[in-house]
Amino acid sequence: MSFSVTEPAKSTKWIAGILVVGYAIITLIPLLWIIATGFKSPTDSIAYPPVVVFEPTLEGYVNLFTDRTRATEQMLEEAGPPETWYEEIVRARGTVISGPSRYGERFLNSVIIGFGSTALCMILGTMAAYAFSRFKVPLKDDLLFFILSTRMMPPIAVAIPIFLMFRNLGLNDTHLGMILLYTAVNLSLSVWLLKGFIDEIPIEYEEAALIDGYTRFQAFYKVVLPQAATGIASTAIFCLIFAWNEYAFAVLLTSGTAQTAPPFIPTIIGTSGKDWPAVAAGATIFLVPVMVFTILLRKHLLRGITFGAVRK
């Protein structure tokens, strides 16, 4: 394949620019809508036609992080004037804060399970990919196909056996269980992606390291891993995005201690009226870790999306 090296015409550049910006706006609208809704009042959030310009409030965020009970006039008087800005917001609705909500815990669960399974997946994935790439593994092709075949159906198709297995093993609603499950699902992806990246690293570097007095394993982490950083970063993003967003298994297998944020967010919707701003606030905060992680590694991601098709 060859590419033209001539500069595109100015008009072409403008058209391309407009198309890209236009596409970006279209894809960003849902995101902007979620972020905006998080700062709306409940009334504004369900207004029709939708309000674009509104008075921002942190009510959604306060509701997200608190549990509240309806209070009588008498109770409010006894409690005295609100001491904090968030109590003031809550009082305005005739309620008082009865305690923190579970969102913080659920979010933390998501972090533990998402990053935990991503880390495990990368550790196992790089080592397996290295072995497949470098060693004579018996039945290598069959094994690789078998690994890939675990992705040939939607994972939820095996929900019932997994549910029963988890129940028997006592993994239901545990962090370990969810980490293992997401690792199992992602491992095929990470082995295949990483094998492609490691295949690209010339074997001479390791041979040089072996001669320079290092063991195979030392050569692996001192020479191969740094060069596979690009592949590892982009694979980690793919794994994290899956584990972070996974909903179906989370609903099925977690309900309390290990529940992640995705099944929790819809439950915020509340008992008294639909609290869309709180849901939107929960979703907005939920977006942040993956966004930060992706931005930190975006240089690698761009390179990774080409799946190593382009040699430097």
Next chain:
Amino acid sequence: MAEVVLSGVSKSFGAETALQNVSMTIPDGSFVVLLGPTGAGKTTTLRMVSGLDKPSSGSISIGGRDTAGLTPAQRDVAMVFQQYSLYPHLTVRQNLEFPLKSPILRTPQAEIDRKVGEVAEVLQISHKLDNKATALSGGEMQRVSIGRALVRDPSVYLMDEPLSSLDAKLRSDLRIELKSIQADSGATLLYVTHDQIEAMTMATHVGVLDKGKLVQFGSPRDIYENPVSVYAASRLGQPRINVLPADIFGGAPDLATHIGLRPEQIVQGEGEESIVQRVEHLGDQTRLHLTFKAHDLITVTDAHTTLKEGDIVRIRPHKPFYFDATGARLA
């Protein structure tokens, strides 16, 4: 420093035989050059001494110790690869330090700094020490790659065409440098090349390889003056040895099918007539391309010769080599 002994070493990759029953003793402190064209088994030999590949049969010992089952690290060898394989994520300095920092050597930092400085000086890369390894020219990379071997003091140095990607000036500088490093340190060095000048100038011993077989092993001079076959004879000498039908001058021994004539084995001015086809003035010498009884041959003549195309030169052989139909030397 150590003696390296290969005994009956064979190596095959699937159905392909890369090396066939090679036995050779690389004496302690010698500079052995393996010479041969691509595919002769030079690199394969090197890789088996290094431990990167295992012989299919036969054994290799380094310093009297059998190497079977030893990892490359345990063999204490340093190797320069043909594709200079510098670690791309490290700087030049880190590349040079890498072997010294290995768990086997664990050199103190002061010692590392001293050795790296020394080697960088010799290889003229001191000013590039803090560059990324990938930000070097091909020649610089190759020098760093040589340096990565030279910082160590291994039982044997292995070098796979280390000078092939350098320009002519640097190549001749480094030839001398490598030779003097080896001579001064008394290191044992096994060196692979297809460049006969490197073989002639640096080697204490030359091993000539042909299709996986060691056809001759000896001093460069010995191989030049006393080749065992047409093949070995044509590996050394510039211009190349001329190989003509044996009876072209008459007086060939029985069974001889070819006569081999190096330039100094052709006496000019007497004998039979040949026609000058081309005269190449190289400065210090002049090459004569002659046609003799419909065969082309090349010889050397006086630098200031007045001969020109179409002239007639009389030639006769002087102590030529005779070879039989298989290419083996007869006399």
